[in-house]
Amino acid sequence: MPRIGMRIIKSAVAVFICFLIYLVRGTGMPFYSAIAAILCMQQGVESTKQVGLNRTIGTLIGGAFGVIVLLLERRFIPESMPQLRYLLTSVAIIPLIYTTILLERQTASYISCVVFLSVAINHGDDVVPYAFTINRIIDTLIGIFVALGVNAMRLPKKRNTKILFVSTLTNTLMDSKNQVSAYTKVKLKEMIEEGALVTLVTDKTPETVAPIVSSMDIKLPVITMNGAAIYDFNKKSYVYHEGINNEIAERILNICDELSINTFTHTIINDVMHIYYGNFTNEEEKRFYNLEKVLPLKNYIYSKLPQGLDVICIMVINKIDKIEILHNRLKGCSDYENIKIIYERYNEDYYILKVYSGKTSRGSALIKLREMIKSEKVVVFAGVEQDSSMLEVADEGYVVENASITVKENNSQIIGDSESDSVVKTIKKIFYSKVINY
Numbered sequence: 001m002p003r004i005g006m007r008i009i010k011s012a013v014a015v016f017i018c019f020l021i022y023l024v025r026g027t028g029m030p031f032y033s034a035i036a037a038i039l040c041m042q043q044g045v046e047s048t049k050q051v052g053l054n055r056t057i058g059t060l061i062g063g064a065f066g067v068i069v070l071l072l073e074r075r076f077i078p079e080s081m082p083q084l085r086y087l088l089t090s091v092a093i094i095p096l097i098y099t100t101i102l103l104e105r106q107t108a109s110y111i112s113c114v115v116f117l118s119v120a121i122n123h124g125d126d127v128v129p130y131a132f133t134i135n136r137i138i139d140t141l142i143g144i145f146v147a148l149g150v151n152a153m154r155l156p157k158k159r160n161t162k163i164l165f166v167s168t169l170t171n172t173l174m175d176s177k178n179q180v181s182a183y184t185k186v187k188l189k190e191m192i193e194e195g196a197l198v199t200l201v202t203d204k205t206p207e208t209v210a211p212i213v214s215s216m217d218i219k220l221p222v223i224t225m226n227g228a229a230i231y232d233f234n235k236k237s238y239v240y241h242e243g244i245n246n247e248i249a250e251r252i253l254n255i256c257d258e259l260s261i262n263t264f265t266h267t268i269i270n271d272v273m274h275i276y277y278g279n280f281t282n283e284e285e286k287r288f289y290n291l292e293k294v295l296p297l298k299n300y301i302y303s304k305l306p307q308g309l310d311v312i313c314i315m316v317i318n319k320i321d322k323i324e325i326l327h328n329r330l331k332g333c334s335d336y337e338n339i340k341i342i343y344e345r346y347n348e349d350y351y352i353l354k355v356y357s358g359k360t361s362r363g364s365a366l367i368k369l370r371e372m373i374k375s376e377k378v379v380v381f382a383g384v385e386q387d388s389s390m391l392e393v394a395d396e397g398y399v400v401e402n403a404s405i406t407v408k409e410n411n412s413q414i415i416g417d418s419e420s421d422s423v424v425k426t427i428k429k430i431f432y433s434k435v436i437n438y
Contacts, residue, residue, distance in 0.1 A: 011041045014143075014150045021142055028139045036143025041151060048151045052144040057103070058111030059140045063133040065096045065112070066119025089120050115140075158432060161195035164375035165427050166223075166366060166390065168201040169212065172383030172400050175419050180212060184424040188216045196431050197375055199223070201362055201390065203342075203354075205266070205273055206231035206238075207295040220373065226342060226386055227365035228312050228356050229268070230372075236297070237271045240368050243310035244357045248335045252314055252355055253305060255329050261322060265305050266313040273298045276305045284350045285317050314355040323351045330355070342386065363389025379430060381415075381423045382407050398426055 014037035022030035036055055042048045069092050077084045096116055100109045119133050167173045174180055192198055199220040202209050206224050213222060213233050221232040221239050229241040244252075249265075256263045262285055265276045277300060280286045293300045305311070316326060323343055330341060340360050343353035366389075370378055380387070380394035383403040391397040397412035400422055408414065416422030 007041060010150050010153075011038050014038070014041055014146050017146050017150065018143055021146070028135050028142075030139070032136055032139035033143035033146070036140045037147040037150075038143075040144050040147035048148055052148060054105060054108045055111050055140060056144060057105050058100070058108030059115050059137050061096065061099055061103075061108065062112040062115025063119060063137055065092055065099075066116045067133055068092075069116075069120045089117070092116070092120070159194055159196070160431055160433060161197065162376040163430065164197045164199070164220075164370060164373055164378045165381070165431070166199055166201060166369075166378060166394070167381035167423050167427075168362075168383055168387050168390075169209070170203070170384055171402060171404075172381055172387075172418055173200070173423050180215065181421055183421050185216050187421075187424045187428060188218075191428065191431050192217050192219060194431075196427070197373060198427065199369070201227075201366075201387070203386065205298065206233070207273065207298045208292075210296075221369060223362060223365045223369060225266075225313055226354070226356060226360060227362040227389075228360045230365055230369055238268055239372065240365065241268055241310075241312055242357045242360045242364075243312055244314070244355070245338065246308065246311070248338055249305070249311040249314065251333070251335060252330065252339070255333070256314075256316065256326065259322070259326060259329070261316055261318060261326055264315040264317075265311055266315065267305070267309045267311055269309070271297070274309075275300045276303055278302070278304075282318060282350070284346070288317055312356070316353040317346060317350055318353075319349060320351050323353050326353060361389040362386055363391075363393045366390050367393055379427075381426070382412065383418065398423075 015034045018033035018037050019030050022028060022033065036052075040048050040052045040055060042051055069089060072088060073085050077088065093113060093116075096112055097109050100106055100112055115136060118136065169180075170178070173184065188196075188198055197220060198216075199218060199222055200209070200213065201223040203226045204224060206222065206229070209222065209224070210233065219234060221230045223229075224231050227242070230239050231237070232239050253263060253265065260281065262278050262281045267274045267276070275292075275298065277285075277289070280289070289300060292298060316323065318326075327341060327343060330336060330339070338358045340356045340358050341353065342356070343351055346352040366378065366380070377395045378393070379396045379398070380390045381398050381400070382388070382391055383400045385404050385406045387403075387407055391399075391407070391412050398415050399407050399412045401414060401417040402419075415426050
């Protein structure tokens with residue numbers, strides 16, 4: 001059976017506090033405070049603030065419309081014609097919802113309607129119906145602030161806020177379906193809110209992993225493109241990148257042209273990824289392009305690479321025979337020692353090959369990131385072969401059970417597999433540990 005989580009316990013505590021406040025006030029309706037507290041009790045403080053703000057705005061809008069409708073009813077509609085009263089109330093729903101749209105608060109539409117109907121229908125016959133509106137707003141605000149206060153409370157325990165936790169995504173934080181579990185997202189967000197330094201490492205471009213970073217509320221720069229770039233999502237800026245020598249990049253592109261192989265050449269211009277490409281030589285390239293071209297901060301350009309641009313990565317998507325021919329040509333050229341080549345299966349029929357600067361590695365990028373953050377200790381979680389360079393520079397390294405054999409040979413500590421949230425559980429254990437040796 002699943003255990004009772006802190007969100008459930010905090011919801012009960014918040015409701016009880018709302019009842020106590022009602023006893024002290026001696027007025028109002030604790031029902032509305034309790035409901036507001038339960039609805040606003042989210043997984044994190046920031047989420048609670050957002051829900052609370054929406055509920056406050058919705059309550060104010062709904063209450064205001066309710067008062068206006070009551071004024072119109074009492075002035076222009078006789079008590080003997082309730083059908084006109086109901087017609088006015090129904091029509092008022094249109095400008096009410098439209099107001100939330102104009103204020104870009106569509107999520108407040110529901111609560112606005114609930115408060116409006118509560119005022120206009122249930123309390124239309126009150127001697128002083130406006131008093132209910134005011135009390136309803138006060139009761140809701142009490143519930144919201146109680147939820148914020150309870151959710152912000154933290155038990156007094158040790159938190160190691162000077163450790164940098166670095167986890168690769170593929171095969172490590174992600175499961176076999178390339179998804180991050182809800183449990184991992186929730187726990188990481190909680191620890192980050194409490195000061196944990198957590199970041200990610202990926203072979204993908206920033207734009208591709210942006211939804212994952214956002215879902216976990218990662219605040220630190222992220223190591224992307226196998227260490228060729230570090231991207232700060234808060235500043236929307238590349239804070240570091242390692243490019244291929246221009247002359248070497250030109251020679252590699254010439255080899256690809258000789259072999260009639262199309263390339264996707266990645267460059268960075270004004271913090272925007274520009275990808276230059278030519279004629280598609282297979283359907284998989286076209287499919288990849290159609291998926292990627294819609295991403296923000298990513299600009300695909302059908303053109304030869306202009307001279308003078310700093311090339312971050314040259315990427316090829318093709319069948320294994322073409323990939324191996326290209327790989328052998330590159331291995332035989334004089335530039336081989338100054339480049340780094342990674343190729344792996346892309347899907348059932350195609351492989352993907354990427355060429356980076358020879359200075360590029362996840363480990364070197366981690367050293368740069370550590371200098372930026374000035375962390376006292378670095379803990380790495382690895383799962384794929386490219387993570388080996390990070391384990392070499394980390395103070396402490398962990399490898400998931402399902403990691404490649406090459407990574408396990410680094411004599412790091414083995415934890416559970418990527419299907420069992422092992423990474424976030426280990427981070428949690430270290431982050432709240434009382435004794436940490438730096």
